[in-house]
Amino acid sequence: MKKMFTLSKVNKHYACIVKISFVIAFGLKSFSVSAEKPEFVLEIKDHLFNPTEVIIPVNKKVKLVIYNRDNTPEEFDSFDLNREKVIFPNKKTTIFIGPLPKGRYEFFGEYNPNSARGAVIVKPQTEISHPLLNQANLNKDNLEPASSNQISLLKPKLGYSEVEHVN
Amino acid sequence: MLINTVILFLKDALPIFILAALLIASLKQQKLPITWLFKGIFSGALLMSLISYNFDFISQAAQGSGLERLFAKMYLLIYLIILVHFSYLIIMNKFLGKDKRLISSPVLLITSPTILALVIGLNGANFLVYFTGYFSQSGAIQPLLLGIVLGLGISISIGILLYFFLIFVDEHLSPKLSLISLILFGAGQLNQASNLLHQIDLLSGHNLLWDSNFLIEERSELGYFLTALFGYDATPTLVQFFVYITVVLLPIGGILFLKKQQWFTSRIKKFQEKAL
Numbered sequence: 001m002k003k004m005f006t007l008s009k010v011n012k013h014y015a016c017i018v019k020i021s022f023v024i025a026f027g028l029k030s031f032s033v034s035a036e037k038p039e040f041v042l043e044i045k046d047h048l049f050n051p052t053e054v055i056i057p058v059n060k061k062v063k064l065v066i067y068n069r070d071n072t073p074e075e076f077d078s079f080d081l082n083r084e085k086v087i088f089p090n091k092k093t094t095i096f097i098g099p100l101p102k103g104r105y106e107f108f109g110e111y112n113p114n115s116a117r118g119a120v121i122v123k124p125q126t127e128i129s130h131p132l133l134n135q136a137n138l139n140k141d142n143l144e145p146a147s148s149n150q151i152s153l154l155k156p157k158l159g160y161s162e163v164e165h166v167n
Numbered sequence: 168m169l170i171n172t173v174i175l176f177l178k179d180a181l182p183i184f185i186l187a188a189l190l191i192a193s194l195k196q197q198k199l200p201i202t203w204l205f206k207g208i209f210s211g212a213l214l215m216s217l218i219s220y221n222f223d224f225i226s227q228a229a230q231g232s233g234l235e236r237l238f239a240k241m242y243l244l245i246y247l248i249i250l251v252h253f254s255y256l257i258i259m260n261k262f263l264g265k266d267k268r269l270i271s272s273p274v275l276l277i278t279s280p281t282i283l284a285l286v287i288g289l290n291g292a293n294f295l296v297y298f299t300g301y302f303s304q305s306g307a308i309q310p311l312l313l314g315i316v317l318g319l320g321i322s323i324s325i326g327i328l329l330y331f332f333l334i335f336v337d338e339h340l341s342p343k344l345s346l347i348s349l350i351l352f353g354a355g356q357l358n359q360a361s362n363l364l365h366q367i368d369l370l371s372g373h374n375l376l377w378d379s380n381f382l383i384e385e386r387s388e389l390g391y392f393l394t395a396l397f398g399y400d401a402t403p404t405l406v407q408f409f410v411y412i413t414v415v416l417l418p419i420g421g422i423l424f425l426k427k428q429q430w431f432t433s434r435i436k437k438f439q440e441k442a443l
Contacts, residue, residue: 092231
C-alpha cells in the first residue's frame with residue numbers, strides 16, 4: 001500500500017514535469033514567426049563589406065543575406081547584434097536581425113577585423129529617404145516596380161541586382 | 168594576423184580549458200581514473216574534424232540554417248549531460264557522505280568525457296575552418312602557428328589558475344562552487360543556443376533587456392572570459408534571460424526539492440546499503 005502511494009506520488013511529479021515541458025516547448029514554438037521578412041543584401045569582397053552601411057527600419061525584423069566572394073572563409077560577427085556566422089568562400093548565408101531600436105550596430109569580419117568592417121544603421125521608416133534607391137537597402141520585397149519605366153530608372157542605381165543570381 | 172589568430176584561438180579554446188578545469192575540480196574528491204580526460208580530448212578531436220570537414224555542407228543544409236540547428240542541439244545536449252553529471256555528484260555526495268567508493272561510477276566515466284568532447288567539437292570546428300582557410304595563404308603559416316602557441320599558453324594558464332581557485336574555494340569556503348560553476352557553464356552554453364535560434368528566426372522576441380557593455384564590455388578580455396565561464400551576454404533578450412534563469416534554478420531547485428522527499432531519501436539509502 002505504501003509502495004503504491006509512493007509510486008502514485010512519483011507519477012504525479014513526473015506528470016507535472018511533462019506538463020511543464022510541454023508548456024515550455026509549445027511556448028517557445030509560438031515565439032517563432034514564419035512571416036516573410038524584408039531582405040537586405042551584403043557582400044564580402046577583398047576582405048571588405050559592401051555596402052559598409054546597411055540601413056534598416058526601426059523595430060522590424062529583417063533578413064540579411066551575406067555573400068562571400070573571396071576565396072577564403074569569413075565570419076560575420078557583431079557584438080552589438082549578437083550575431084556570428086561563418087561564410088565559406090563563394091557561398092552565401094542568411095541571418096535574421098532585429099527588431100531593433102534606432103541606432104548604429106557595428107559588425108566586422110572576424111577573420112579580417114581590420115579591413116572588413118561595417119554597420120547596420122537603424123532608422124525610422126520616415127527618415128529612410130528613398131529605400132528603393134538607397135544602395136544600402138536592397139530590399140527584395142520592394143524591388144518589383146509597377147512599370148518597366150521604373151525598372152530602367154532603378155537599375156543603374158541598384159548595384160546589387162547581380163548578387164541575386166549568384167549561387 | 169598574429170594578434171587575430173591569438174584572439175580567435177582564445178575565443179574558441181578558452182571554453183574548452185575552462186570546462187576542463189571545472190570538470191577536474193568537480194571530480195577531484197572522487198576516485199575517477201584520469202583516462203576520462205584523454206578519452207574526452209581524443210573524441211573531441213574526432214568530432215571537431217568531422218564537423219569541420221562537413222562544415223560547408225552542414226551550413227548550407229536546412230535552407231542555410233543547418234549549422235545553427237546542429238550547434239543549438241549540441242549546446243542543449245551539453246547542458247543536459249552537465250545536468251546529469253551535476254545531479255549525480257550532488258546526490259552521491261549527499262548520501263554517501265565521506266565514503267566515495269561509489270563515485271567512480273560508469274555515469275561519471277561517460278558524462279565527463281562526453282561533455283568535454285562536445286565542447287571541443289563545437290568550439291574547435293570554428294577555429295579549424297579559420298586555420299585551414301588561411302593556412303595556404305603565403306606567409307600565413309608562421310603567424311598562424313605562433314598565434315596558436317601563444318593562445319594555447321594563455322588558455323592553459325587561465326585553466327590552471329581557475330582550477331586552483333576552485334579547489335581553494337571548495338576546500339575552504341563552499342564545497343559546491345565547482346559544481347555550481349559547472350551548471351552556470353551549461354547555462355552559458357544554452358545561452359549560445361538561444362542566440363543561434365534567434366539568428367535563424369526560430370526564436371523571436373529580440374527586444375534587448377539591457378546593455379551592460381558600459382560595465383563589462385563583451386569584446387574585452389574579461390568579457391571573453393566571462394562569456395566562456397558562464398555565458399555572459401551584455402545585451403540579452405527577454406527569452407534568453409528567461410531561459411538562463413530557468414536552467415540555472417531548475418537543477419538547484421530540483422535537488423533541494425528532492426532532498427525533502429521522504430520516498431527519495433529512503434530509496435537512495437536502500438541503494439546505498441545494497442551497493443556497500
